[in-house]
Amino acid sequence: MTDKVRIGIIGAGAVSDYHHVPGINLDPRAELVSICDPNSELLAQRQSDWGKTKATTNFQEMADDPDVDAVIIATPNFTHHEIALACINGGKHVMCEKPLGLNYTESAEMYRAARDANVRHMTAFTYRFAPSMRYVKHLVESGALGVPRHFRSQRFLDWPESSWGWRQSKKLAGAGDLFDMTIHRIDFAQDLLGPIKSICGAVAQFVPRDKTAEGQPCEPSEVDDWSSLIGQFENGAVGVWEGSTLMKGYHNDGFGYEWAEVNGSEGSAAYQLTDPNNILIGKPGQTMEKLPVPEEYLVIEGSPRDPHAGVPSTVFRYDLVYEFVSAIVEERDAIPGFDHGASAQLIADSVLESFDKRTWIDINCDL
Numbered sequence: 001m002t003d004k005v006r007i008g009i010i011g012a013g014a015v016s017d018y019h020h021v022p023g024i025n026l027d028p029r030a031e032l033v034s035i036c037d038p039n040s041e042l043l044a045q046r047q048s049d050w051g052k053t054k055a056t057t058n059f060q061e062m063a064d065d066p067d068v069d070a071v072i073i074a075t076p077n078f079t080h081h082e083i084a085l086a087c088i089n090g091g092k093h094v095m096c097e098k099p100l101g102l103n104y105t106e107s108a109e110m111y112r113a114a115r116d117a118n119v120r121h122m123t124a125f126t127y128r129f130a131p132s133m134r135y136v137k138h139l140v141e142s143g144a145l146g147v148p149r150h151f152r153s154q155r156f157l158d159w160p161e162s163s164w165g166w167r168q169s170k171k172l173a174g175a176g177d178l179f180d181m182t183i184h185r186i187d188f189a190q191d192l193l194g195p196i197k198s199i200c201g202a203v204a205q206f207v208p209r210d211k212t213a214e215g216q217p218c219e220p221s222e223v224d225d226w227s228s229l230i231g232q233f234e235n236g237a238v239g240v241w242e243g244s245t246l247m248k249g250y251h252n253d254g255f256g257y258e259w260a261e262v263n264g265s266e267g268s269a270a271y272q273l274t275d276p277n278n279i280l281i282g283k284p285g286q287t288m289e290k291l292p293v294p295e296e297y298l299v300i301e302g303s304p305r306d307p308h309a310g311v312p313s314t315v316f317r318y319d320l321v322y323e324f325v326s327a328i329v330e331e332r333d334a335i336p337g338f339d340h341g342a343s344a345q346l347i348a349d350s351v352l353e354s355f356d357k358r359t360w361i362d363i364n365c366d367l
């Protein structure tokens with residue numbers, strides 16, 4: 001490795017532009033050196049937007065490239081497994097978007113391959129990096145909320161009813177809202193309260209989504225528009241999760257409405273995506289009070305990001321790259337790793353199994 005971590009991006013679409021490239025640009029230890037996408041026109045556009053780099057339409061070329069130290073996989077879900085294994089085989093450190101695979105079997109294989117090859121691995125569970133989420137975690141761990149009893153997550157967006165592209169194909173996406181949105185919330189719930197031991201889930205499809213945004217007919221959706229679960233954590237707490245992108249009136253500049261809370265024996269704490277630099281705290285017998293998140297929780301340790309610059313609901317996402325690069329430079333595990341991605345995936349898979357069988361499912365994560 002040279003003095004900079006040389007990063008390649010595979011999948012030059014929306015999330016690379018929104019999260020990962022700004023994250024790389026902010027980190028003086030990192031450099032974007034190569035990009036990969038099947039669409040040559042997009043590659044040319046990105047080279048003009050992101051700066052001159054190598055470019056390829058074949059991920060294997062990047063996996064084999066000795067001038068790339070680490071890759072970020074930001075492609076449609078069905079490609080994550082194959083691309084990650086190729087990059088791990090090529091000795092690259094890998095950050096991969098969520099859901100890690102199309103199912104737990106794929107995700108567990110990705111984790112074991114990365115672990116055995118001794119490369120750094122990270123799942124891009126973005127919302128762990130929100131300042132108020134990080135502060136809720138501190139409050140739980142410090143005992144300030146007492147014994148945690150209850151977790152609740154609600155993620156509502158008001159997005160169009162038109163086609164969701166690859167996201168509405170079972171083969172390409174695995175599932176709908178469940179794998180796209182709720183899986184993040186399964187992850188941060190486990191980060192806050194520890195492993196989930198049993199769940200009962202349900203999903204629903206509200207609309208056919210058989211027209212593109214431009215009004216052209218297309219294949220109808222095969223996936224859920226709403227996903228939900230209730231669960232029991234190993235520590236005795238219980239949880240309830242619900243999400244959908246078709247909740248009218250929850251547009252809020254595209255950020256929707258996100259609320260997650262932990263209720264303990266001594267207090268409650270709530271995170272909101274639309275106000276991530278503040279937190280709601282409740283003490284027994286009192287009304288929830290809004291307080292600023294303390295300065296030291298606004299960015300992850302060492303991050304050069306100015307915590308007061310930019311749109312708060314957006315900019316914390318840049319800290320993902322900082323964590324990935326820190327793990328590489330410091331030769332330690334990145335958090336969240338592929339193990340966290342696989343564990344969340346097992347629970348998401350179990351939601352579908354639970355709904356199919358109309359039963360509770362016990363979780364046995366055998367990584």
Ligand SMILES: NC(=O)C1=CN([C@@H]2O[C@H](COP(=O)(O)OP(=O)(O)OC[C@H]3O[C@@H](n4cnc5c(N)ncnc54)[C@H](OP(=O)(O)O)[C@@H]3O)[C@@H](O)[C@H]2O)C=CC1
Pocket residue numbers: 010011012013014015016036037038039042057059074075076077079097098099124125126180
């Ligand atoms: N962590 C987070 O908060 C977020 C995570 N995501 C996740 O990121 C991933 C990508 O989502 P998003 O950016 O919205 O999707 P996009 O469709 O906008 O971008 C994906 C890009 O990957 C390209 N691609 C497809 N197959 C390959 C391949 N084999 N090799 C290289 N590139 C390929 C696509 O090309 P083409 O269109 O030609 O197929 C497209 O340009 C998903 O897994 C999604 O769940 C997304 C948003 C936020």
Ligand SMILES: O=C1CO[C@H](CO)[C@@H](O)[C@@H]1O
Pocket residue numbers: 180181184
């Ligand atoms: O959190 C997220 C924001 O929206 C994206 C598009 O649906 C998701 O894929 C992503 O996980």
